[in-house]
Amino acid sequence: MHILSLCYISLHFTRLLTTSAVFAAAPIFTIPIVNAFVDVGQTAEFRCYATGVPDVRYKWYRNATALNSSMLAPADRDRYTFAGDGNILIIANVHQPDAGMYQCEASNTHGTKLCSAELRVLGMLRLLGLATLYSC
Secondary structure (H helix, E strand, O other): HHHHHHHHHHHHHHHHHHOOOOEEEEEEEOOHHHHHEEEEOOOEEEEEEEEEOOOOEEEEEEEEEEOOOOOOHHHOOOOOOOOOOOOEEOOOOOHHHOOOEEEEEEOOOOOEEEEEEEEEEEEEEEEEEEEEEEEE
């Protein structure tokens, strides 16, 4: 009889946990974006990753302006690519106007978080046969 009581309590406890557990969480960055230093003509890549419940949605900004195809010049629309779940920003053939602060926004119904990083565009100055890096 004693063993049956113990078993009943265990089953009741398990059933209670599975029916009453509800999880919700605002986004938390587990991989924030980091500064990038890229030569003119090369490819820059920013990656961020956040967890949250429900799932996180991503949005990107450059100098506090949302990055989307409508705000980009027609020539730049093919250079800016969003990959993964939207958590990766790839900028091909980088040039000086691409330099600035980039922000990754992660949001869900429970909140919004931003992380920021700088893109510096570097160039090669050839003077007397010597290559010197300079920041534009």
